[in-house]
Amino acid sequence: MSNYADLAQSVIEGQKDKVIEHVKNLISAGNDPMDIINEGLIAGMNVVGVRFKAGDMFVPEVLMAAKSMAGGVELVKPLIATVDQKSAGKILLGTVKGDLHDIGKNLVGMLIESAGLEVINMGVDISAEDFVDAVIEHEPDIVALSALLTTTMPAMQDIIEILEDEDLRDKVKVIIGGAPVSQEYADTIGADGYAPDAGSAVELCKKLLASK
Numbered sequence: 001m002s003n004y005a006d007l008a009q010s011v012i013e014g015q016k017d018k019v020i021e022h023v024k025n026l027i028s029a030g031n032d033p034m035d036i037i038n039e040g041l042i043a044g045m046n047v048v049g050v051r052f053k054a055g056d057m058f059v060p061e062v063l064m065a066a067k068s069m070a071g072g073v074e075l076v077k078p079l080i081a082t083v084d085q086k087s088a089g090k091i092l093l094g095t096v097k098g099d100l101h102d103i104g105k106n107l108v109g110m111l112i113e114s115a116g117l118e119v120i121n122m123g124v125d126i127s128a129e130d131f132v133d134a135v136i137e138h139e140p141d142i143v144a145l146s147a148l149l150t151t152t153m154p155a156m157q158d159i160i161e162i163l164e165d166e167d168l169r170d171k172v173k174v175i176i177g178g179a180p181v182s183q184e185y186a187d188t189i190g191a192d193g194y195a196p197d198a199g200s201a202v203e204l205c206k207k208l209l210a211s212k
Helices: 004-012 016-028 033-053 059-080 103-114 128-138 154-165 183-189 198-211
Strands: 090-095 118-121 142-146 173-177 193-195
Touching (some): 004 016, 004 033, 004 059, 016 033, 033 059, 033 198, 059 103, 090 103, 090 128, 103 118, 103 142, 128 142, 142 154, 142 198, 154 173, 173 183, 183 193, 193 198
Parallel strands (some): 090 118, 090 142, 142 173, 173 193
């Protein structure tokens, strides 16, 4: 018999086959689909986030855990499609114009998604105008901007300024991250927050959503 603890442990270990097996067993045993997600899959991923932040797990292991969790979620999703799932928040995520780095950004996206939030991942090399258009289209709660080059950091300020010009700034929180970025820089350009790593980004998003 499978239980939530076994499922969570398989997620932590990044064993997709075991995750799928546990999820199938839990579904067959009549467990609530949302409990399987929250108490098994997300519970496991939460541990991964904590260990990653503490330096006890590394990017490849986190990606394996996230893929394992996604495999489990795919099985459960059809069972909850009938219940209108309201996400706890919507995050628009992207790497700014001129910057092609996406490993860190994608990791942030996976961890935010595994925390039960909706993520719109725009990709890399995204212009300020495209970010603003996406804010108008998707109406996210938070815009998360990533830059890994010092030369592309000013694009973050451009995005915040255009959001102000379009009277959208008070409708959305803006957070920034990436190797050259700091809390000091976030304060300078008027961002709502800065996250030094993926685990912190999830905590920051939850904190900002709670304060909305």
